[in-house]
Amino acid sequence: MTTLPLDLAWLNGATPAEAAAALDGLYEHSPWxxxxxxxxxxxxxxRSLxxxxxxMVQAVAEAPREARLALVRAHPELAGKAAIAGELTAESTGEQARAGLNQCTPEEFARVQALNAAYNARFGWPFVMAVRGPRGLGLHRREIIAAMERRLAGHPEVELAEALRHIHRIAEIRLNDKFGVVPTEGQRVWDWAEELAADSDPGYQEQGQLTVTYLTDAHRAAAARLAGWMRETGFDEVGIDAVGNVVGVYHGSDPAAPRLLTGSHYDTVRNGGKYDGRLGILVPMACVRALKAAGRRLPCGLEVVGFAEEEGQRYKATFLGSGALTGHFDPAWLDQQDADGITMRDAMRQAGLPATLDAIAALARDPARYRGFVEVHIEQGPVLNELGLPLGVVTxxxxxxxCVGEVIGMASHAGTTPMDRRRDAATAVAELALFLERRAAAQPDLVGTMGLLAVPNGSINVVPGRCRFSLDIRATTDAVRDACVADVRAELAAICERRGVSWTLEETLRxxxxxxxxxxxxxxxxxVAAAGLPVFRMPSGAGHDAMKLHEVMPQAMLFVRGENAGISHNPLESTTCDDMQLAVDAFRTLLDELAA
Known part of the structure; x- marks a missing residue:
């Protein structure tokens, strides 16, 4: 009989059969x-748990489809007949009880049963969810019911992948229990993120949505929280600068040594997630806390910046916070007005900031005083989630x-205009959208999106005379991106020539x-390798503060896997305390390498 909790030395010495016996119940009725x-x-x-x-994730991914389906079908329904009859495994019984599924009201119970039946009828397997949640403490019944309602509308292949992800999360929590592992620092980062999300702009706070735009009351409250936590965790210097950046410095043993700069943004998109940007502030904070607790100094100082603005939501001033540090603050931004007519200059003054170009210019950092900039960020995409990898290294x-563009044709009667005599602006743009999709898909690490499509004053019985659209084209190199832009522009001209319509196209960002x-x-x-994980290299399709700092100093990023198919800029944006723990561990290893 193996004594619990187990350890890594035991695991590395156990035979497959011994491990399966000791870890019985890790995967529901699936010791294989x-x-x-x-x-x-x-x-x-x-090298690590x-x-x-x-x-094990890889083993499941490489198993035949029928084996994966059998694994999903081995799981019991939530609050189902087996739970009522007391026929669940001990692990499932405890997990469902922790989520309060044994305390459903009659109305909740009836809703869960109806959803279980509808889900099974649609997909052919039971609804599976890691009810202990990303934090491991247990989700509330209303969260579980909301997830059931949302996932019922999913595509079968997407839902199968989501069920397997939850199964791996269940196994991860059970494995932690068996090994006596508690992701303490990951839980701390999780708790900080939850508390930071308590502040939200009016109109969103009342709906339980997270929106924090530049220099609103919620934004200033978030800055104050971050500054307070930095002081509590042991930073030697903490302040809020002339654009609202929260800056914490943990001194090194050599005051003359160039510092390492890190951080990310704490503003959000409207109705966004809790981790985009903020994870990159909280992870290094956890590392400073550990350094301070150990009475340890690095040879160089560590400067952590919570950038005040990256999303460009209240004002059209994307990368305002990091741009101030690189000396690229645009003076014209001060006169921009928000939707209520408040200029940025006035917003700064209301927030107690000097709102002068001299004060802002003084924030520019001397690159010679820094070793570089590193950033931890949630991936904001599905790649790591699909691979079952917690961390990825950004290349x-x-x-x-x-760009924004418009095609101009001729509005005409939908019933009386023959198909061969139409000058339909919308179908011309639709043809361009399909070309963009094919062109971007044909080359690795190139993406193209037409996110905005509008027919001004359109009517159901009128051939569209105008159609406005947007283009967003991204690639890992400027040459690949620019070649795609040129091809799309040429195709637009060819489509419009053939269809007898005209067009405009204006570049708005480069x-x-x-x-x-x-x-x-x-x-x-x-x-990442020191954490015992495969090293996976990947590009970032999203923009980050690191790309602004890249203009003046070396930079590199670490991605952390997101849950829910990696969705971001969305309330469903999430990651687990275990993945956060691995991010903290990786950051600590990076700092240790600097001290070696």
Whole structure:
């Protein structure tokens, strides 16, 4: 009989059969997964429990489809007949009880039963959810019911992948319990993110939505929280600068040594998520807390910045916070007005900031005083989620071009205009959208989006005479991006010539690609490997503060997996405390390498 809790040395010495016996119940009625995971053990053994978890994820991913379906079908319905009859495994019984599913009101119970039946009828397997949640404490019944309602509308293949993701999360929590592992720092980061999300702009707060735009009361409250936490965790200097950036410095043992700069933004999009940007502030804060608790100093100082603005939501001033540090604050921004007619200058004054160009210009950092900039960020995409990988190393932040355009044809009667005599602006744009899709899909690391389509004054019985549209084209290199832009422009001209319509196209944004600095990327790769995980390299399709800092100093990024298919800029944006723990561990390893 194996004594619990277990440890890594035991795991690396156990046979597949011994491990399956000791870890019985990890995957519901599926001991083959543990056996297959142990059989994948590398020659030197697993370097971490995370490595073993990933080996089991890989084993499931490579199993035949029928085996994956059998795994999902081995799970009981939530608050179903087996639960009522007391026929669940001990693990499932405890998890459902922790979520309060044994305390449903009659109305909740009836709703869960109806959803269970509808879900099973649609997909052919039971609804599976890790009811202990991303934090591991247990979700509320209303969260579970809301998830059931949302996922009932999903595509079968997407829903199968989501069920398997939840199954792996269930196994992760159970494995932690068996090994006595508590992701303490990950839980701390999780709790900070939850508390920081308590502040939201009016009109959104009342609906339970998170929106924090530049220099609103919620924005200033978030800045105050961050500054307070920085002081509590042990930063030597903490302040809020002339554009609202929250800046914390943890001194190194050598005052003359160039600092390491890190951080991300704390503003959000409207009705956004809790981790976009904010994770990159909280992870290094956790590392400083640990350094302070250990009485330890790095050779160089660590400067953590919560950038006040990156999203461009209240004012059209994207990367305002990081731009101030690079000396690229546009003076014209001060005279911009928000939707209520309040200029940025007045908003700054109301927030107690000086609102002068001299004060803002003084924020520019001397690149010679910094070793570089690193940023931790939630991936904001599905790649890591699909691969079952908690961390990814960013190779480059995509360069982007944005345009707005319009096709002008002739509005005419939908019933009396023959098909061969129409000058339909909307179908011309639709043809361009399909070309963009094909062109971007034909080349790796290139994406193209037509996010806005509008027929001004359109009517159901009128051939569209005008159609407005947008283009967003991104790639890991500027040359690949620009070639796509040129091809799309040429195709637009050809389509319009053939259809007898005219067009306009105006470029509204051009941002250069930001390849990661090789040395800093290598440090992130070493940190991921030290966590016992495969090193996965990937580009970033989204823009980040790192691409602004890239203009003046070396930069590199670490991505953290997102839940819910990696969705971001959305209330469903999420990650787990275990993945946050791995991000903290990786950041700590990077800092240790600097001290070596």
């Amino acid at each position: 997964i543990v056996e297959a995971g142990v059989a994948r053990r590398p020659a030197g053994g697993f 995370a490595g073993f978890k990933h080996s 480059s932040i995509n360069g982007s071009v944005r 941002a250069a690609a930001a390849p990661s600095d090789p040395a800093w990327q290598a440090r992130w790769e070493a940190a």
